[in-house]
Amino acid sequence: MIDEKQVKKALLEEQKNEITGHLIYKKLSVKIKDKSNAKILKRISDDELKHYEQLKSLTQTDVSPKFFKVHLYTFISLVFGLTFGIKLLEKGEDQAQYQYAQMLDNGDVIQGILSDEEVHEQELIAMIDEERLNYIGSVVLGLNDALVELTGALAGYTFAFQNTKIIALTGLITGISASFSMAASEYLSSRQEEDELAQKTAAKSALYTGIAYVITVALLIMPFLLIQNPFVSLILTLFTAVVIIFGFNYYISVAKDVPFKKRFIEMALISLGVSGISFLVGVAVKVIFGIEI
Template identity: 25%
Template structure:
């Protein structure tokens, strides 16, 4: 056991409560799923998390079996989402939890690798890489396409930010809601096609490169490292384009229902950005607060610059409707 005075008490509580949260989540997910593969994986994860929780409790001398209010709310939300969307949501949440865990422990290990805590973290990370991460990856690879899920949220985010910027600029230049609506819708459709084409071409090119590399290895009698990607460029492009157009409707809807300026568009887009940023950060293992603030700053800059350009266009080039 190490005294918590040797380390930040907040860090000690975080490590203990995070393991308790993961353990509580896995136990509840196991109780609610009927998928045998998922249950088998969760059985193994529960055993590992029980060991990790005991380790950190003994390491810091900090024994608790009760989550704080924030983690309890988060646990209830995740369980509600899993009940609502079923096994697919469980797969996504398992993957996201593991990504968060690996990144958190790697960051801490870099900071404390020359101290006793660093050695403890090395053992936990070994478990993560050899057991937990492998189990979850094996399960989710068979069931879901995490890339497609991320494509959805990235498309939504791009559609919201880009079209809100366009709406703001058009209001600055034209002022007339009808003209703004027509221009914004045209821009949204063009943007959706552009995003879809970009996703299609990128994945198609990558698939061709991997196919050529695979053929070369087969010719040389070498063992291929991996099979050709199963993800379809057409499907990927369609997902990104559709998500983009859905995101683009968020700042356009207030104008459609009679808004005479960009204020309501900014408000609805801001809410959408917070929701999308939270979901995307959770799925990709990023810091949620940082991601939200970054996207809100980008949104603010996009609105300010676009609106200013619209005003300048109206003033210097006499654009009016």
Template identity: 25%
Template sequence: MEKNSLPFYFYEMEMNDYFTYLQIAQSIKDKNLSEKIKKIAYMEKKHASFWEEFLKNRGLEPPPVKKKNLKIGFMKILSKFFNPVLVISFFELGESGAIKNYYSFLKNENLSEEEKEKLKRIILDEIEHETFFARQVNEKGLSNIRDFVLGMNDGLVEILGAVAGLSAVYLYNPLIVGVSGLIVGVAGALSMGIGAYISVRSQRQVNQAQKEQMEIIFDVAPERAVEEYKKRLIESGVVKEIAEDITKKIGKSKEAISKLLLQETEENEIKSGLFTGFAYLVGVFFPVVPYFFAPNSYIALPFSILFAGTVLTLVAVIISVLSGINVKKKILEMVVSAFTAAGIAYLFGSIMQSIFGIQI
């Protein structure tokens, strides 16, 4: 995009966001959430007004912006079945991109001091919007979706590599490839599940030990706990003088000091283990299933890659939506890395087949 066209693009983007957020907000039954999204909508309109003024000050006419009624209507329908925050996040992926573009424009464009200050406030608003949607995702439990697809992605990529390598060895016996991939997948799911269980349980045990130790310190030498609190503040980037001032104000408040010094975990180790293992198993299904129906591995492998590629694309979109990163780059990154691993595994399998002369 040319530098001179950016203000036009920014104006259209902000107006489109205004129309979209306002329409979706009006269809949300949760009044509190609706009002918050309306507030964001009016803020986007304010941002559009800045770009409109920016263009007019330079003798340029802002382009007419029409509502994208088809897109908004589709989003309204989806909002009836899915959480509206997730729907908005899915379709409005430009927030993090807008922040970067605005910051680059701020640094490189010849702006007046007043324009710079206004643009800085707009950047802060966009960061606030992004934070709001991220917070909503966590509060509504939608972050579990990201955890699930990440676990599923692990199973899918690892087993795709395994069946690709085995396909080169067992060219005419796809059932062996399928069964072997399934066995490896189940073993991987157990490993991932047990690993998650041990990780969460270990963290809980460490937290409990630290809590007990902190209780003793508060009882025996509370000044030591206060000193440790001040040290942590300084390590986190707080200026020494300010850290000392905060420490004095908090005094020997056990609750305030414990919040910084102790890392709490609310995860349940059993739930975490089962969730992780199941997510991994779901990923195993897609690259393995063609081998139970195809007459040979030559036919099964392309279908395995096709299924895996389709699911990886969907996974990449979900991760991008919930993490606020570029969709196209994430899809390319995940698909290319998975297919590269599969290609290397197939090559290695071919080498093993040639060395050992396996004929099955």
């Protein structure tokens, strides 16, 4: 038997979520440039307000929105992309659906809200067309290559040179050169595609690849510029690499609805494995050739 107080408490919480969602979608509909997306967001915003009113008819209570959440999700959507922000918000709505399902004895109102929530998710998935997601493959290429190549190179340089300034300078030269090489390769690869759209967007694909590579290079080299001990710097660089891998894969898992755990572990193991092998190569080179710097 369901406790009436618990039901009302849950309904009030969902009522608060609906008015919060209403304000988030409303703000985003005003701020984004794409008119078709703006119209859909406005419609969903209106639906969320309707859900609020329907729940209010059950609770007979007015509630205030979660203003921090409104500002937070608006900020996330504008900075990290509409797709990511909305799908992150939708994860909360999925939990709401589960709570609604536990209350279906409240009648047709709850069932109607459930139906609307399912339509919302389908619309949101269909509506998003962001440039940054269209070029996600290029970003993955630049990021993956920089992580694998540079973490390995820096690990090798660390034991071979044991001087943070030389390691940073060598890593920077290696990274910048590789970024230009990778961007050029992406451009030529895209130009060879049979798809006309891929050919036309070859320059942008190359740009996204190059930018992803350069940003990753800068973040990985930073510890060697800030800390004198090369081995501590290497540990921080490897930690930074894992954080980058975690953040990027989480972003992709939310925006693209793909599994997170397997992709994260695979990418982290490859980067750290290459780093370990390269470190051993650096040890071998120094021992065999007796090079001292």
